[in-house]
Amino acid sequence: MNASGLKPYPIRRVILFAACVIPFLWLPGQILKDRFLPLNFLYYIPPLLCFFSGCVAFFTMGRAWKWLRWTVLLIAILALAKSLVLDFEYHSRGEPTTESIRFVQWNVSAGRFGSELLVDRLRSNRPDLILLSEAPPDVELLKISRALFRNGYWFRSDGMALLGRFPIEVLERLDLPDGRCWAAKVKAGARAFDLVAIDLRANLLVSRQPDLEFLSDWVVDRETDRPLIVAGDFNTPRDSVHFRGLRKSLQHAYETSGHGWPYSWPFPVPLIQTDHMWCSEGMTPSNHHYEYAIGSDHLLQFLVFHFS
Secondary structure, eight states, rough: TTTOOOOOHHHHHHHHHHHHHHHHHHHHHHOOOOOOOGHHHHHHHHHHHHHHHHHHHHHHSGGGGGHHHHHHHHHHHHHHHIIIIOOOOOOOOOOOOOOEEEEEEEEEEGGOOOOOHHHHHHHOOOOOEEESOOOOOOOHHHHHHHHHHSEEEEEEETTEEEESSOOOOEEOOOOOOOSEEEEEEEEEEEEEEEEEEOOOOOOTOOOOOOOOHHHHHHHHTTOOOEEEEEEEOOOOOOTOOOGGGHHTOOEEEEHHBBBBOOOOOSSSSSOBEEEEEEEEEEEEEEEEEEETTTSSSSSSSEEEEEEE
């Protein structure tokens, strides 16, 4: 008994309770996904968190909890299978060609660790084009552009910046209901393609449906046949039901050429895939993966593609 007359509640029981509950919350989240806004938080429980929680519960509970132990373990195994079979991709890395374009997208958390760190990390990828989400101020962007591209081009708007060795022409701003988004044309030699930069709010109380439906309609209604890339921090897992409209016109780069760890947030142990690249016909992704990068709580997203 403590001074208040209450019996102390061991921390072990709290951990065990949480470990038991998480798998039972994860399962309906995977069935319902993000269809219903009040239950969004269930969908965002990472499968690997469910797996490890289930294992902790299984090996911690006493034998008297036989059926509960085995039920939790079964859900944990389902979560691991979901991660390894549905989330991970195992494509071989395609060989780059002389016409390949190396594209990097990275949420750099406003560059709070300094432009020098960003330049050192980005230089190792030898990028032709860079999209920075939560970009640093213009002064820092100028330093990054000069360090990586010398006489390169760059544009910044709505907290996102596009930098590269190719000329950039701003097309329009997309007025998403709750997110930030704009489109630009990139002239890569004799070819040109459009790039849409997007940044959706990290708020589980806001549905992604209006923003992604608006984006899907915009893609369908485009009055050009130029190839298109949509990239950025969607704050939405890849299997969201709200991506269905976008999938009718675009293909996810990780699904067609991806390999390695499929999750991009949070650093240092990413458990959710929130950063994406979507490509239209006329583009062939040959290598897509996420890379660990000090300087942000997001992993860096890297894509090699060529025109088809």
